Amino acid sequence: DAKTTQPTSMDCAEGRAANLPCNHSTISGNEYVYWYRQIHSQGPQYIIHGLKNNETNEMASLIITEDRKSSTLILPHATLRDTAVYYCIVRAPRNTDKLIFGTGTRLQVFP
Amino acid sequence: NAGVTQTPKFQVLKTGQSMTLQCAQDMNHEYMSWYRQDPGMGLRLIHYSVGAGITDQGEVPNGYNVSRSTTEDFPLRLLSAAPSQTSVYFCASRLRTSGGASEQFFGPGTRLTVL
Numbered sequence: 687d688a689k690t691t692q693p694t695s696m697d698c699a700e701g702r703a704a705n706l707p708c709n710h711s712t713i714s715g716n717e718y719v720y721w722y723r724q725i726h727s728q729g730p731q732y733i734i735h736g737l738k739n740n741e742t743n744e745m746a747s748l749i750i751t752e753d754r755k756s757s758t759l760i761l762p763h764a765t766l767r768d769t770a771v772y773y774c775i776v777r778a779p780r781n782t783d784k785l786i787f788g789t790g791t792r793l794q795v796f797p
Numbered sequence: 798n799a800g801v802t803q804t805p806k807f808q809v810l811k812t813g814q815s816m817t818l819q820c821a822q823d824m825n826h827e828y829m830s831w832y833r834q835d836p837g838m839g840l841r842l843i844h845y846s847v848g849a850g851i852t853d854q855g856e857v858p859n860g861y862n863v864s865r866s867t868t869e870d871f872p873l874r875l876l877s878a879a880p881s882q883t884s885v886y887f888c889a890s891r892l893r894t895s896g897g898a899s900e901q902f903f904g905p906g907t908r909l910t911v912l
Contacts, residue, residue: 718898729801729887729903730840737898773839779898782891783828783847784855787839 704761708774725770801904820888827893829871
């Protein structure tokens with residue numbers, strides 16, 4: 687499964703959009719891009735996933751480039767409660783139960 | 798639905814002791830997994846199960862046993878606790894889907910300290 691690269695940390699002002707990038711240049715055709723986040727010491731929380739097309743749900747939007755080598759998670763109006771570590775994970779369907787969490791991006795939302 | 802529940806929330810063991818971490822889900826999910834998270838690190842997969850009676854090893858299985866006798870429960874057993882097993886343990890479950898890709902639901906974690 688493809689390796690992912692994320693910035694170590696990012697800051698975002700409350701109320702502004704948070705754009706979290708992820709590089710996955712070795713992604714294969716059947717691999718999905720997943721985003722999870724972990725707030726403080728809680729269990730990870732699923733945010734969104736996608737294969738080719740851009741996806742949107744009540745939490746966030748996922749933009750995947752046409753060549754699928756990178757993606758961006760967008761939190762449209764960040765709040766203080768969005769402060770967390772965000773993990774970008776690329777997995778094939780057969781490996782969906784074997785998620786590989788790297789060190790993620792620590793997003794700090796400030797007032 | 799309670800979702801994924803884990804007990805206990807906290808546990809302190811002495812080296813050599815054994816114990817079982819409990820995990821239960823009430824969403825009728827076929828797939829369940831156990832992860833551990835060491836300080837400042839991402840989660841690592843210990844064992845997983847694709848259904849009752851079926852388990853397999855993950856990335857760091859040594860020192861742990863699992864069994865899956867029912868869909869709802871997936872206990873993790875530490876056979877002889879070691880200080881290196883001090884960690885936060887998370888259980889997760891997900892629904893089987895036709896396409897294979899679906900979200901995992903995580904429990905709140907068990908914080909284990911081995912002295």
